[in-house]
Amino acid sequence: MGPRGIFTSIYLTSLLINCIQTGYSLDTSDHFLTPMPHVLGMSVKPDTALRDRSCSGCEGSPLGMSCCGLCAFWENPRSQSGVHHHGWEGQCNARQVAGLLSNLKEQGIDLEGFQPQELFDQIKGRTLWLIGDSQTNYWFLAVECFLKDYLVQEKRGQPTNSTEANMWLIKFIEELPHRGSRKAEPRPSMCTSYQENTRVCFVRIHKVEEAAHPVLRVLKRTVPNFHRDIAIVNAGLHYGVGDPGYRWSMEYFAKFVREHRQELATIVWKDTPPQHFDFENGYYWWFDDSKGGTAGGPKSEKCRALTQEELGSEEILAGGWFNQVAFEVMRASRVSVFNAYNHTLPLWDFHLKDKDCTHFCNPSAYELWTYLLKEHLKHLQPWLPA
Ligand SMILES: *[C@@H]1O[C@H](CO)[C@@H](O)[C@H](O)[C@H]1NC(C)=O
Numbered sequence: 001m002g003p004r005g006i007f008t009s010i011y012l013t014s015l016l017i018n019c020i021q022t023g024y025s026l027d028t029s030d031h032f033l034t035p036m037p038h039v040l041g042m043s044v045k046p047d048t049a050l051r052d053r054s055c056s057g058c059e060g061s062p063l064g065m066s067c068c069g070l071c072a073f074w075e076n077p078r079s080q081s082g083v084h085h086h087g088w089e090g091q092c093n094a095r096q097v098a099g100l101l102s103n104l105k106e107q108g109i110d111l112e113g114f115q116p117q118e119l120f121d122q123i124k125g126r127t128l129w130l131i132g133d134s135q136t137n138y139w140f141l142a143v144e145c146f147l148k149d150y151l152v153q154e155k156r157g158q159p160t161n162s163t164e165a166n167m168w169l170i171k172f173i174e175e176l177p178h179r180g181s182r183k184a185e186p187r188p189s190m191c192t193s194y195q196e197n198t199r200v201c202f203v204r205i206h207k208v209e210e211a212a213h214p215v216l217r218v219l220k221r222t223v224p225n226f227h228r229d230i231a232i233v234n235a236g237l238h239y240g241v242g243d244p245g246y247r248w249s250m251e252y253f254a255k256f257v258r259e260h261r262q263e264l265a266t267i268v269w270k271d272t273p274p275q276h277f278d279f280e281n282g283y284y285w286w287f288d289d290s291k292g293g294t295a296g297g298p299k300s301e302k303c304r305a306l307t308q309e310e311l312g313s314e315e316i317l318a319g320g321w322f323n324q325v326a327f328e329v330m331r332a333s334r335v336s337v338f339n340a341y342n343h344t345l346p347l348w349d350f351h352l353k354d355k356d357c358t359h360f361c362n363p364s365a366y367e368l369w370t371y372l373l374k375e376h377l378k379h380l381q382p383w384l385p386a
């Protein structure tokens with residue numbers, strides 16, 4: 001390469017870096033700038049301006065810290081090491097994300113071309129309730145950010161107009177001594193408002209029965225037109241593998257849904273996603289303390305892919321221990337099941353730092369679930385109340 005070639009390539013490289021930083025990609029055939037795929041843009045540059053706007057006016061909000069932080073994945077507390085905070089740690093490796101997008105394309109999933117409007121059209125005029133544990137919380141943050149073009153205000157709000165109901169929808173402390181959750185802050189439910197009376201809300205629960213009581217019980221008597229809404233529910237990871245209480249919880253919930261179906265939002269049960277710890281089948285803790293990280297025992301050094309043997313086992317083929325139980329109970333009660341388990345299994349390399357082989361970086365699993373949920377809702381659409 002002559003000197004001219006070198007200069008040209010330096011010029012092009014710096015132009016490309018510049019484009020990546022600003023969220024645009026260079027279309028080399030036409031020499032004009034096209035916006036970067038919506039989903040890939042999230043892996044490149046945190047939207048600090050949006051985050052700041054979402055935080056202004058939050059002082060004194062009953063939501064406390066949960067009032068603000070739209071699209072601020074890098075502030076995800078689990079993605080930080082201790083109190084230090086080095087840039088954007090909730091972010092996936094952009095090259096890995098590019099690989100994921102192309103693998104998905106081969107499977108007919110165009111996550112790269114996925115437009116916010118495709119999801120918005122499925123939920124327009126309704127509230128999409130995401131009810132679940134921290135895994136669902138992280139997913140909520142991804143859905144909320146994905147729809148940012150439709151925001152009516154950046155500040156999050158409370159789920160209902162009733163102070164009493166909002167109090168019922170706060171998740172307080174959970175008594176699980178091994179897991180450090182005693183120290184956790186109360187977690188209020190929160191909603192983000194979009195155009196055309198559309199909302200996406202997150203309600204925190206840890207146990208399945210909490211989805212029935214208090215959550216659905218309170219929502220059905222407080223939220224106007226709740227029967228028109230859509231509620232995606234999951235709980236599983238706050239039970240140890242093998243806990244007989246999980247089936248009892250599921251059956252309690254299923255019974256509640258059967259008895260109140262007419263007054264409830266359309267209920268969709270979401271799979272419990274696979275984990276990728278070093279322990280058997282990638283799980284983290286067992287009900288009887290027999291294995292895994294339960295009692296503060298050693299954590300795995302890094303996340304791993306499930307072995308061929310595990311992948312071929314009856315339990316993993318059925319969706320892992322939690323889903324084996326949950327899918328059976330939900331299907332028997334004719335509750336719609338949204339199953340992204342198989343699609344999430346290969347994503348062992350997209351977890352957060354700090355040996356967390358449960359939660360995922362952005363954009364990866366959560367954005368994929370959003371895409372798959374859009375597909376699921378498309379099929380449900382004819383059955384949703386007008
Ligand atoms: C709260 O009250 C306002 C004013 O009456 C109403 O427009 C809005 O729909 C209510 N929101 C909810 C979630 O009930």
Ligand SMILES: *[C@@H]1O[C@H](CO)[C@@H](O)[C@H](O)[C@H]1NC(C)=O
Nearest residue numbers: 316317318319323339341342
């Ligand atoms: C996952 O895929 C395998 C192979 O196609 C299938 O047999 C299995 O039922 C699927 N499991 C779940 C939980 O969807």
